[in-house]
Every structure is written in C-alpha cells, then in structure tokens.
Amino acid sequence: MHKNSISTAFGDTRLPKYLSHRILEMKPRKTQSQIAAEAGFPNPNMLAIIKAGKAKLPLDRVPALAKALECDPRLLFVLALEQLGGSTTETAIRQIFGTIVSENEVAWLEEIRSASDHKNPALTTRARSAIRGIFGK
Known part of the structure; x- marks a missing residue:
C-alpha cells in the first residue's frame, strides 16, 4: 500500500x-x-x-x-x-x-478606522470598488 x-x-x-x-x-x-x-x-x-x-x-x-x-x-x-x-x-x-479575523485583517480594519476618524463608514459601491481594485478584481 x-x-x-x-x-x-x-x-x-x-x-x-x-x-x-x-x-x-x-x-x-x-x-x-x-x-x-x-x-x-x-x-x-x-x-x-x-x-x-x-x-x-x-x-x-x-x-x-x-x-x-x-x-x-x-x-x-x-x-x-x-x-x-x-x-x-x-x-x-x-x-x-462571528467571523474569526486574521492578524492581517485586523491591521486593515484598524487602518480603515484610522482613515475614517473612527466614524464607522458604510461599505459603499465606491469603497468596494476601491478595495477590489487593490487586489486587481
């Protein structure tokens, strides 16, 4: 075998x-x-x-x-x-x-919070497109 x-x-x-x-x-x-x-x-x-x-x-x-x-x-x-x-x-x-978030994903979330002045931004069509563009999608 x-x-x-x-x-x-x-x-x-x-x-x-x-x-x-x-x-x-x-x-x-x-x-x-x-x-x-x-x-x-x-x-x-x-x-x-x-x-x-x-x-x-x-x-x-x-x-x-x-x-x-x-x-x-x-x-x-x-x-x-x-x-x-x-x-x-x-x-x-x-x-x-909830979703188990990786260390790298935590860094992304922290950056989003910092960039938005901690205002809890909604994921708009424009924001979704920008994120997808980063990854070539």
Missing part, C-alpha cells in the same frame, strides 16, 4: 497539509524538532504525528505552535477546530463569536 493512501484519523483535515507546508518554509531557520520544543510538546515526535494526521492539535497548543511557526494563531485555531468536529464545530464557533 502506498504511504499516501493510508487513511488517518485527521488526515483529511486542512491542518496536516498546512503544518507540512509551514514546517518546510521554516526549514532554513528551524528544524521540526525545534518547532516542537518551542511549542511546548514534551515529545518532539508529537508534531510529526499531528502533521501525519494521526492526532489532532490540542487547542491549548495553538498559541505556542503559532508563535513557533511564525504564523497567524487565528488561522491555526480555525484549522485545529476543523479537527475537533469538522464544519459543524467551526460553524458553531462562528455563530457564537
């Missing part, structure tokens, strides 16, 4: 793929073992187990792992939520807390 065809408990969630990609990006600066240690995993192999989809990422490890991976903790949290109960758990969290 081919290694990639083995079914794992959490292998079908987005987190293992994201971890693999981010760890590869970090490779010039940190080893996977260093990342695991910085995230506070007592067993350095635990990160490999999570990356392989054989275990879920505990929510209490999200902040430290995000710091070790130098990534947005909100994104990592959403990916970890998917492992807990799939889309229904994520939907419940979004219904309770």
